Amino acid sequence: MKAKIHVTLKSGILDPQGKAIEHALDSLGFKNTANVRVGKYMELDLKESDQAKAEAEVKQMCEKLLANTIVEEYRYELQ
DSSP states (O other), X not given: OEEEEEEEEOTTXXXXXXXXXXXXXXXXXXXXXXXXXXEEEEEEEOOOOOHHHHHHHHHHHIIXXXXXXXXEEEEEEEO
16 A cells, blocks of 8 residues: 655745745746745555555654644545
């Protein structure tokens, strides 16, 4: 089973990397961009075949290591 995990900053949290990219895009002539946000994307292969167990395991991974839940939020999909 494969887990696809997206981690992004919560809304309202300043994203300096996103702001730098937004300014760089503007300086390159891409004037129609705004509110750029940067996040992380991870793919994991899980040996677990039970959907419920895999989901619980991925949630624990995100809560304990992959996302700082104070300032970040995460979502995932299992395939």
